Amino acid sequence: MSGNEPVDRQLPNISPEKATREPGQSGTASEPERSRWNVAMREILNGSAMISLLAVVLAIIIGGILIAVTDENVQATAGYFFSRPGDMIAAIWNSVSGAYVSLFQGSIYNFRRPGFANGIRPLMDTLTFATPLIVAGLGVALGFRAGLFNIGGRGQMLFGASAAGWVAFSFAGLPFPLHLIFAVVAGVIAGALWSGLAGLLKATTGANEVITTIMLNYVAYYFVYWMLSTQGLLQLPGSNNPKSPGMLPSAVLPPLFGQQYSLHWGFIIAILVTFFAWWLLNRSRLGFQFKAVGLNPDAARVAGINVPRMIVYVMLFSGAFVGLAGVFQVLGTVTTGFSAGIDAGIGFDAITVALLGRSKPWGVFAAAVLFGAFKAGGFAMQASQGISVDIVLVVQSVIVLLIAAPPLVRAVFRLPKPNLLSPLKSNKTQGKKAVVTK
Amino acid sequence: MKLELRGITKRFGALVANDHISVVVEPGEIHCLLGENGAGKSTLMNVLYGLYQADEGEILLDDKVQKFSGPGDAMAAGIGMVHQHFMLIPVFTVAENVMLGHEPTTFGDRLNVAKAREQVREISQRFGFDLDPDALVGDLPVGVQQRVEIIKALSRDAKVLVFDEPTAVLTPQETDELMLIMKQLKETGTSIVFITHKLREVREVADKITVIRLGKVVGEASPTASNEELASMMVGRAIELTIEKGKAKLGQPALVVDKLSVIDPIGQLVVNNISFDIKEGEIVAVAGVQGNGQTELVEAIMGLQSKVTGGITLNGRSLVGRSVREVLDAGVGFVPEDRNEDGLVSEFTIAENLMLDRSNGEPFVKHGTLQLATLAEFAEEKLTEFDIRAQGIGTHAGNLSGGNQQKVVLARELSRELKLLVAAQPTRGLDVGSVEFVHTRIVEARDSGVPVLVVSTELDEVVALADRIAVMYRGGIVGIVPGDTPRDVLGLMMAGEAPSGGKAA
Numbered sequence: 001m002s003g004n005e006p007v008d009r010q011l012p013n014i015s016p017e018k019a020t021r022e023p024g025q026s027g028t029a030s031e032p033e034r035s036r037w038n039v040a041m042r043e044i045l046n047g048s049a050m051i052s053l054l055a056v057v058l059a060i061i062i063g064g065i066l067i068a069v070t071d072e073n074v075q076a077t078a079g080y081f082f083s084r085p086g087d088m089i090a091a092i093w094n095s096v097s098g099a100y101v102s103l104f105q106g107s108i109y110n111f112r113r114p115g116f117a118n119g120i121r122p123l124m125d126t127l128t129f130a131t132p133l134i135v136a137g138l139g140v141a142l143g144f145r146a147g148l149f150n151i152g153g154r155g156q157m158l159f160g161a162s163a164a165g166w167v168a169f170s171f172a173g174l175p176f177p178l179h180l181i182f183a184v185v186a187g188v189i190a191g192a193l194w195s196g197l198a199g200l201l202k203a204t205t206g207a208n209e210v211i212t213t214i215m216l217n218y219v220a221y222y223f224v225y226w227m228l229s230t231q232g233l234l235q236l237p238g239s240n241n242p243k244s245p246g247m248l249p250s251a252v253l254p255p256l257f258g259q260q261y262s263l264h265w266g267f268i269i270a271i272l273v274t275f276f277a278w279w280l281l282n283r284s285r286l287g288f289q290f291k292a293v294g295l296n297p298d299a300a301r302v303a304g305i306n307v308p309r310m311i312v313y314v315m316l317f318s319g320a321f322v323g324l325a326g327v328f329q330v331l332g333t334v335t336t337g338f339s340a341g342i343d344a345g346i347g348f349d350a351i352t353v354a355l356l357g358r359s360k361p362w363g364v365f366a367a368a369v370l371f372g373a374f375k376a377g378g379f380a381m382q383a384s385q386g387i388s389v390d391i392v393l394v395v396q397s398v399i400v401l402l403i404a405a406p407p408l409v410r411a412v413f414r415l416p417k418p419n420l421l422s423p424l425k426s427n428k429t430q431g432k433k434a435v436v437t438k
Numbered sequence: 439m440k441l442e443l444r445g446i447t448k449r450f451g452a453l454v455a456n457d458h459i460s461v462v463v464e465p466g467e468i469h470c471l472l473g474e475n476g477a478g479k480s481t482l483m484n485v486l487y488g489l490y491q492a493d494e495g496e497i498l499l500d501d502k503v504q505k506f507s508g509p510g511d512a513m514a515a516g517i518g519m520v521h522q523h524f525m526l527i528p529v530f531t532v533a534e535n536v537m538l539g540h541e542p543t544t545f546g547d548r549l550n551v552a553k554a555r556e557q558v559r560e561i562s563q564r565f566g567f568d569l570d571p572d573a574l575v576g577d578l579p580v581g582v583q584q585r586v587e588i589i590k591a592l593s594r595d596a597k598v599l600v601f602d603e604p605t606a607v608l609t610p611q612e613t614d615e616l617m618l619i620m621k622q623l624k625e626t627g628t629s630i631v632f633i634t635h636k637l638r639e640v641r642e643v644a645d646k647i648t649v650i651r652l653g654k655v656v657g658e659a660s661p662t663a664s665n666e667e668l669a670s671m672m673v674g675r676a677i678e679l680t681i682e683k684g685k686a687k688l689g690q691p692a693l694v695v696d697k698l699s700v701i702d703p704i705g706q707l708v709v710n711n712i713s714f715d716i717k718e719g720e721i722v723a724v725a726g727v728q729g730n731g732q733t734e735l736v737e738a739i740m741g742l743q744s745k746v747t748g749g750i751t752l753n754g755r756s757l758v759g760r761s762v763r764e765v766l767d768a769g770v771g772f773v774p775e776d777r778n779e780d781g782l783v784s785e786f787t788i789a790e791n792l793m794l795d796r797s798n799g800e801p802f803v804k805h806g807t808l809q810l811a812t813l814a815e816f817a818e819e820k821l822t823e824f825d826i827r828a829q830g831i832g833t834h835a836g837n838l839s840g841g842n843q844q845k846v847v848l849a850r851e852l853s854r855e856l857k858l859l860v861a862a863q864p865t866r867g868l869d870v871g872s873v874e875f876v877h878t879r880i881v882e883a884r885d886s887g888v889p890v891l892v893v894s895t896e897l898d899e900v901v902a903l904a905d906r907i908a909v910m911y912r913g914g915i916v917g918i919v920p921g922d923t924p925r926d927v928l929g930l931m932m933a934g935e936a937p938s939g940g941k942a943a
Contacts, residue, residue, distance in 0.1 A: 283810075285803040292794060295783045302742065302772065302780040303795035304763035 049363065051409050052356050055402035056370070058412060063395035064096040067387055071095035099387050106380020107373035117260070122376055124261040128333065130372025131263075132157075132325035132346050134270040137353035137364040138277045139195075139321030143209075144359040145281060146314040147294035152198055152213025153322045153347025155220030156191040160323025161342045162224050163190035165244050165330040166234060168251035169337075179250040184269075184327050191323015192316045194220060199315025203308035209315070217347070225340040236337060244337045253332040264332040271365075273321065278361040280317070290314050322347065352400045371396065439500055439516055439597035440465050441486075441629055446495035448481055455481040457653040458495065463598065468620060468630045470640045472659075473650035474672050474869030476839050479633045482650070483600050486631075487519050488512040499598070518591025522603040524583050526590075528576030533558050535575050536590045554593075561589045565622055581612030588619065592628075599623060600631045605639055609727045610897060610929040617643050635672070635869065637665045638898075673871045681877045684885065686905045689718025692889040693739075693858050698748035700734045708734040710913035711748070716858075716889040721880065723892040723904035723921075726932055731913035732893045733775060736862045739891070740772055741765040752858055766795055769857030773847050773864050775893065777840075781847045784836030788828060789817035791835045792850050820849040825875070841872030848879055859883050862893040877902060897925055 068074050074095055077088035105112065107126045113119050136153055143150035150156075164187030171179060198212040227233040228242040236245040253264040281287040292300040293310045301307050325346055330338045353371055357363030378392035402409050409415070441463040448456040455478045463469040471479045484490045486497060488506030497504045499515055506512045509519075526535050537554035544550045558571040567585050575583055584604060591599055601620070605613045620630055620643055634640060640647060640661070647659040649671045659668055670676050693716040700709035709731045716722045724732050737743045739750055741762045750757040757765055766772070772795075774780035782791050793802040793813055802813050817831035824845045828838055835843055844864070851859065861880060865873040880903060884890050894900050900907055904921040909931040917937045919927070931937055 283808050285797055285806050285808060288790070288793075288797050288803075288808060292783050292786070292797075295785045296779070298780050299783050299794065301762065302740070302774050303797070304761070304766045305797070306761070306763070 049358065050415070051406050052358060052363070052367075052403065054409050054413055054415075055356070055399050058402055058409065059395045059398040060100075062398050063391055064100070066391055066394060067096050067099045068092045070387075070391075095385075095387075098385050099381055099391070102381045102384045103374075103377035103392075105377075106384075107377030121261060122380070124257070124263040125376040126369065126372040127267055128262045128264070128372070129375040130369045131266045131270050131332065132328040133349060133353050133368035133371055134365055135273050135328065136322045136325035136346050136350035137357060137368045138273060138361060139318040139325070140350045141354035141357060141359035141361070141364045142277065142281070142290070142321065143314060143318040144354055145287075145294050146290040146310065147297065148199075148202075148311065148314055148318070149210045150195060150198075150213055150315065150318045150322070151210055151348075151351065152195055152216050152220075152319075153325075153350045154343045154345075155213070155217040155347070156195045156319045156322040157326035157329065157343040157347050158220045158224045158340065159194040160187040160191035160326030161330045161338055162227065162234060162326075163187045163323075164327040165247065165338055168247040168331055169245040171251075172248055174250055176250045179248065180253065180331070183247075183251045183331060184324070187327035187330075188320045188323050191326060192320035195319020195322065196312055196316040199312040202315075203311045209311075221340060228338075228340055241339075243339045246337045247331060247335045251331060252335045253328070262333070264328075266328040266332040269324070270328075273324065274361050274365045277321070277364075281361065286313065322350065325350070349396075352396060355403050356399060439629055440498075441517075441598045441631070442498040442501070443482070443486065444496050444498060446482060446485055446492045446497070448478075448485055448490055449493050454653050456485065456492070459650065459653070459655050460495075461648050461655070463629045463631055465597075465629050466624050466627045467645045468624050468632055468643050470644035470647045471631060471633045471650060472635065472637075472640055472647055472668060472672060474635060474871070475841075475867060476869070477650045477672075478653040479650055480602060481653075483519070483602055483631070483633060486512065486600065487517060513594050513596070516595060516597040517600065518594060518596025518598070519600045519602065520584065520587045520591060520604055522606055524587055526575045526583060526586060529574065531572050531574055532569060532578075532586050532589075533571040535586055536571075536593050538590075540594065557593050558589060561592050564626075565619060579612075581608055581615065584608070584612075584616065585619070588623075596628070598629045598631065600633070602633050603635075604632075605634065605636060609932055610925070611933060613639065636898075637668050640668065641665070669870050673869070675871075680902055681874065681881060683881050683903075686721070686884065687719045687887075689887060691715040692718050692753055693891065694749070694751045695735075695739075696749035696751075698735070698738060698746065698750060700731070700738045700743050700747075701745040702734060702743070708913050709738065712910075712913075712915045713748075714908050714915065714918060716891055718889050719884055719887045720905045721884050721890040721892055721903050721921075722906050722908060722918075723894060723900040724908050724910055725894065725897065725900045725904075725928060726910035728895050730910045732895075732910050733862070734913075735910070736772075736775070736860055736891075736893055739765070739860060740770065763798065769855060771851035771854060771856045771859045773844075773851055773859075773861040775862035775866065777843050777847050782835045782843055785834055787832045787834055788821070788826065788838070788846055789813050789831040791846050792817050792820060792853075794850065796850075796854070816853075820853060824849040824879075839869075840867045841869055841875075844868055844872060844876060848876060852879060852883060856883065856888045859888050859890045860893075861890065863895065864892065865894075865896070865899055873899075897928060900928070901925065 071091065073091040074088060077091045081088050106122050108123050110119050110122050113121070136157065140150050140153060164183045167183040167186045168179070171182070174182065194216065195213070198209050198216055201207040201212050202209045225242055228235055228244060231237065234244045236243055253266050255261060256263045256265055256267060281291070289300065289305050289310055292303065292305060293307050297307050326343065329342050329344065334342065349371060353367045354364055356370070357365070357367035374392045374396060378389040381387050381392070382389045443459060443461045445458045445460055446456050447454065447458050459478070459482055461469065461471070471482070473479045481490065485492045488508045488511050497506065504515055506515070527538065530538070533551055533554040536558050537551070542550040542553045555571040558569060562569040569582065569585060569589070575586060578586070588599070604616060608616060617639070620632065624630060632644065644661045647661060647668070649656050649659060649668070651672060651674055656671055656674070659671060695715065696713050698709060698712050699707060702708045712735070714722065724735065726732055734743060738746045739757060741757065741760045741764065746758055752768055752770065755768065757768065760768070778784060783794065786794070796802055802809050814831060820826070821828065821831055826842050826845045826849065828842060835846060838846070859880070864876050864880065868876065880890060880892065892899070892903050901921070906918055906921055907923060907928065908918045909916045909928060911932065911934040916931045916934060919937055927937055
């Protein structure tokens, strides 16, 4: 019952409660207070894949309603709905189906283009967009599994991108794979250290990582902006714009299927990283300890796990993954030089992706691909149907909202409430094989 | 008021928590509901109190069928409840707590604290409580807080009072006083439902005993029944209440605690200059009311407290200033007092929990990788050896009953090579059957030559296990006495009185 480890200090009202504890009182009264945040987080993370799926479905339906409501034809036909309702229904159908068909064509396969090579291009775009999201999402998910909320994706990406970018546009003369490897490693380390700083603050002083990572985002942004505006640091020599020089070809991630597609080797790295994350979380000692710390820091501490050290490790890994997303941005997506907006909001989208993927590595992978599709398809939707790309953002946001409120989704679809702690009944299917929590 | 529960059935999914339970409580009767944890006592009372709706059956008060859709209805009908964990607000005064929920007001909706104060005084007087209506509840000892709960129920004119495991948090003396209060209440015609699993208390106050097992009424017993009879009814098989324990074969002093003091994170001196030793093959029990420094003593030994002065040595090696990992590696097995908070990760499987404090190396981890096959084999073996009732090793610890959870903790700790076993409240909240199992295992550890430190607030447990008893009070040791010291002496020592005569061992 001692509260001297920093993880115990998340809620300031613990210590006074303990201070006034009378001899003889069991002290259990403070328990619900302490774990409320924890419980909410678990509720979100323990939800089934079904909830994720239904949240997406529901969000797409809501998006469809928004598309219909904002469509001019629908509005016009609504004026004489009672005389000719068919017109309005047709208009709704046209606008909604048109929007989603163009979303599909923009993100997966475009039948209107001649030939498979052209038709499949949208899918390549989708995967390109998904690549940094996958690794960033994995970084955030790793934090979630260890009970840490890493909102500092932006800062970690910026530092990852800057370090990788600097290595990539300096050091001319290094041969191709070596230069690339150096650049990638530099970016990963930079992201890890920037995130590790927040971990260190939490481990030593108990500073809440939510607040420190958010604040470190600003520090990173303005610091990187300053470096990009300063000659001799990251700025393109002889330029006044806050922009870096272009990457040297020897440090660029080569295209995966030839020059005609934007998809680069980063995608393969992302797949390997997903494998690694799966191994880390489900098969490694470190992952076991991460999860123990995330699920019950008190028990972890009593079991001899050094909780503060684990917090630093988790943040280092988390930041390394997110930093890799920054690397993909500068060495894969935009190789002509980067500005301070290179993170493109991926650091924040990664949180959504991690939530949607239930913080499970392959779930995150799938969620990232879905979000990549939204991004690729959103532009196509805007171009061909004149529907604002913001609708896609609304759909994404509604997904987050629904995932954060599983009871809402359950209510809409009349799903039974999962009884997490009911004794000895939900485990029949698990059998004896499931040794480890997946 | 006569209370009758008729054929109450409550299901949670496939689980039948209450299966056609019928109980009649006559006016002015103390009716005891006896049953193990998880037998369905609390569910039944939550149905009575309107917190759950029964699937079948009905509740009758004075032969009239009642419909409760919430605790408000139950209270209005005259049912009061004294919860195990008090439903009081510590920063409110006694009077404020008593009026909470049905605050009397005067003109303009102002609170009429004076009236509540008066009510508290009046009821206190009636039962001879010495209770200041203006005292802050948080400042009161636990036994007195419980009286506030009782007054709260009585102030709403409760004719039926339900006591849900009321003695769990009390000292033996406070328990005795509560028994007296219950008898007084009975005299005034209040019907009392007393839920417990402690046999001694039942026999002392009950007029009638209904035994519940696995959600069913298994029979009625009279208060004259012996402990063994009651226990075997509760568990459904013959039970050894006092485990076989041979004479201790003492070896060298293994754990030596010398002038140990602990200052907790908020700066209070919680363990004050205590010294004792434990020999190989000996069980030393630390008795005392919860919160007198036992928790911190154990944490100091385990390396969980930072400000520790004095000496703790195990077989000559100092444990002071070591990390938890180093203490565990020194061969200390630890059963923490709160298994849910400190002993288990409830979302982890049984197998994962079995390796929780052994994740640092072989046999379960090689080259940073979990050895799942080894773990599964080990877990299967322990599941059988410790009779852990679960679907399989993949069952989440949170889905186990308290007894099985504790078996998981014990299995983990006892399967290492031990130089010392520290068991804090090893049977808290466990049913009689599991208590027997845990006690047997602890004595087995002792007999194999391991020194054992047991910390317990239950006198029954202390007496059952200890070779020597150290009683703690306000951070100090009042005295160290032999294991066969009479209960009343121990009770007085727990209240801070040094043992009379030179009986210290």
